Amino acid sequence: MLAGIIIPFILLTDIFPFLRLGMFAEPVKKETQKELFQVSYIDINNKETVLDSKSIGIEPHFFLYLARNHYYRNESEKFIVKISEISAQKNIKEWQIKKIIIPLEKGTRPDTTVVYRKPI
Amino acid sequence: MNKKSNLLLPFLLIAGTTLLMTMYILFIRELIYLAYQGKAPDWFNAIVQNFYPRFIVEKNRFDLAFFLAKADQVIIRFSVITLSGSLLLILYKRSEKLKAKLNLFWNQSSSLQNIRALRVLFFSSLIIIFHDVYFDLIALGKAKVFYKPILPLNFLGIGFPSDSIILILYISFIVSCLLCILNFKPILFSIITILDFILIQAFIFSFEKTDHGFVTFTYAGMILPFLLYEYEKAKQNQSEVKGWPLQLICTCICICYLLTGLEKIFISQLDWLHPDTLRAYLELHQAPLGLKVASNDFICSLLPALVLIFQLGFISILFNKKMKWVFLPAGILFHTGSYMLLNVGGFLNPWILGYLFFIDWGNLPLRKKPHNSDYAFFSFL
Incomplete structure (x- = not known):
């Protein structure tokens, strides 16, 4: 034991x-920025919607954890495939993963990058 | 000849450790460098993947020095543990006084009332901390595409359970806890409970995230059937209960705290005491009270020192029972503080519930009152 x-x-x-x-x-360094990941989908009317992780049964903090892990393992495609499998959304043209860097310093704007796109 | 063979094992351990350290310095460090560059042989990558699955994620965040430092850590820790273990073994073989003290430590007895109360309190606590686990598992089931079984489940080829299996697991867990509380075949049902408890945790942890909240309760639960076996034996003989399982539970809990403290020293050395370390954690977790504390230099300097003293000092309870009146309240403050400052855990923390093993429930002042209802309740069970 x-x-x-x-x-x-x-x-x-x-x-x-x-x-x-x-x-x-x-050891942690003082964070100067916060990193978030967001999954969104574009429907056939070209309307973009941010996926609410709760709608697929995943708590937001757990969703973020999974997204980050997949991103750093270069498995964003796998992540999107899994999300699309459990999502009930129909008529989707494209899935996207966005990485958002939020500077902690006041007055500075977040920087958003699309890190992966998966056309359907 | 006998004395020589007695000392053979510790000396073999010392020789083996020296050999490993030499091999590490000459060959293994180079392999880690190659693994970081993605040029290591397949067999070495397989070892890394098995023992350090987060390597592939973390190598995007940390530089080579970070991983070499980790490998150094493994070697240093292994050497420290084996060398101190060998030293203790040599002392144990040579010192009759130490032998007697260790025997006394493990052979302390406990009253029937104490074990009866512990049984009721432990299994009641298990029900309380896992009362909603059915809903957690059902929610995880919705995300089972992310199921990544951890080692025992992976090895046994166990997939994520269906809703009906989850229900069976949950009901068997609650029912076996209740049967233990009611003292119906407690040894058998405590084994079922703990296996269930471990299996449920394994499913929860198979989504790439581990919760350390249940660790002391899990270790205690693994030893508890032995304590209940000693209890049944003592009940038949109308004697005191052999206390070695209870001592082992307390030792495990103390070692858990010691290791959390040692981790901080081994990984961050004295940097962990620097106010910026705590401040960074507080800002990362964004708890309202934590953010207030983060702006205060004095508190950010004081708290890490108190945490280290607490975690490294907790083990003193094993050697001086009076120390529990210092460290158990300190532990309640520590875990409650972690929740309020970092949003980690909750007010009802299983680490705090683990303290019930340090209290002699058969010798509480309330027992002296003959009509005390609490005592009557435990006696009935």
């Missing part, structure tokens, strides 16, 4: 059900 608790500490990883307890231990 004690070995089970200590091994994740040594290997810096979880070996479920034994978990590494490295919460808040990583």
Whole structure:
């Protein structure tokens, strides 16, 4: 039992059900910007709508976490395919993932980039 | 000859650690450099993927030095643990005094009333903290395209459960908790409960996110059937309960706190004490009270120091029981503070509920009152 608790500490990883307890231990730099991800779709009337993650049963913070993980793994396409599978939206022409950088300094505007497009 | 063979294991451990450190410096560090560049051999990439799946994500965010530092950490931690373990083993083999102290530590007994109360409180707490898990699992089921089974589920080829299986898991969890509370075949149903508890957590964690909130409760639950077995034995013999499982539960909880403290020191060294570290976390989590604290230099300097003292000092409870009256209230403040400042956890934190193992419920002042209803309740169960 004690070995089970200590091994994740040594290997810096979880070996479920034994978990590494490295919460808040990583060095952090003062954030100057906040990073968000947004999924939107364009319908056949060219109307763009931002996807509400709750409409597909995913809490917003969890959705953001998944989007970020997929983006940094270069799996944005996979992410969009999965989203389109569980979304009930019809007549969609294109799916998009946008990365939004919000500077924490007051008076500066967010910078939005489309990081992935998937035409249907 | 006997003495020599007694010392063989610690010396083998020391020799093995030295060999590993040499290999790391000469070969393994270079392989990490190659993995970062995407040029490492497939077998090494497979090892990295298994032990550090976030590597592929994090290498986009951190530079090579960060990963080399992590690898250094593994080697340093392994060396520290094996060398101190070997040293303890040598001392244990050679010192009769240490042997006696360790035997005394593990052989402390506990009263039947205490274990009875612990059983009721633990399983009641489990119901409270997991009462809504059915709805959480159903909600996750809607997003099951993102299901990425963690190691035991992956290994056993278990997919995300259907709604009806979720219901069965939930009902069996609640029913087995209730049966444990009612003392109906508590050993059997405590095993079912903990397996259920672990399985449900495995499903929840298979969406790329781990919740550390239940960790102490999980470890306690894994040991609890042994405590209930000792309880049943003691009840038959009308004796005290052998306390080693309870000591082991308390030791596990203390080690959890120690490791969270050591993680901070190993990873961030004394930088963790710098007010900017806490400030960065507070600004990242955007809790209203946290943002107020972030603007105060004194509090941002004081809190990290108090947290480290708390996490590293919690283990002193094992050696001096009076220390629990310092560290248990401090723990309640720590977890409540984490929730208010960082939005982490909640007021009803399972880490706090884990403190019930440190209290001798059979020896509370209220027991001395013969008509006390709380005591009567536990006696009935």
